Amino acid sequence: MDDFLHRFKVAxxxxxxxxxxxxxxxxxxxxxxxxxxxxxxxxRHAQASEAVVKVSSDADTCRIRIEDNGRGTVIDDAGKPDSFGLLGMGERVRQLNDTLTIDSVPGKGFRITARIPLNAIRPDAKPPV
Structure with a gap:
């Protein structure tokens, strides 16, 4: 985050x-x-002035949510075959045994949420019941 804050004009x-x-x-x-x-x-794409990254967990899941206040998009456009960044994020989440959720509406920003089982990132975590 420090690097991002120093390099870009997005709070x-x-x-x-x-x-x-x-x-x-x-x-x-x-x-x-x-x-x-x-x-x-x-x-690159959002034309946002603000971004928020939230990392949290409960008993069995780690959640990462990244959201911005930018221009948003039609979700069908976000999943185009040439959307390599989103494809790469989805693949990384799948390697950790879960999925990536994308939520966006034109003019209302963009939200990406990854939900990952704790036992996929911490070997000592108990598997979900």
Whole structure:
């Protein structure tokens, strides 16, 4: 986030309530890449002035949500075959055993949510019941 704040003219805020102790290096890299790509998309496409990254967890799930106040898009356009950033984010989330949700409306910003089982990022976490 510090790098993003210094390089781009988008106000960005990070809310992180997850302790990263015990997160595997594979998962840490994948989660970093998801957030990095989402923020890259904000700077390239959103025409946003603000972005928020929220990282939270409950008993069995880690959630990452990246949202902006930009121009948004029609969801069908976001999933075009040449949307390599979104495809890469989706693949990283699938490697961690879950899915990526995209929510956007033209003129109402863009939201990406990844929900990942804790046991996919922390080997010591109990599997979901």
């Amino acid at each position: 960005a805020t990070l809310y992180n309530s997850v302790d990263d102790a015990g997160v595997t290096s594979f998962a840490a890299s994948a989660l970093y890449r998801i957030v990095h790509e989402a923020l890259t998309n904000v700077t």
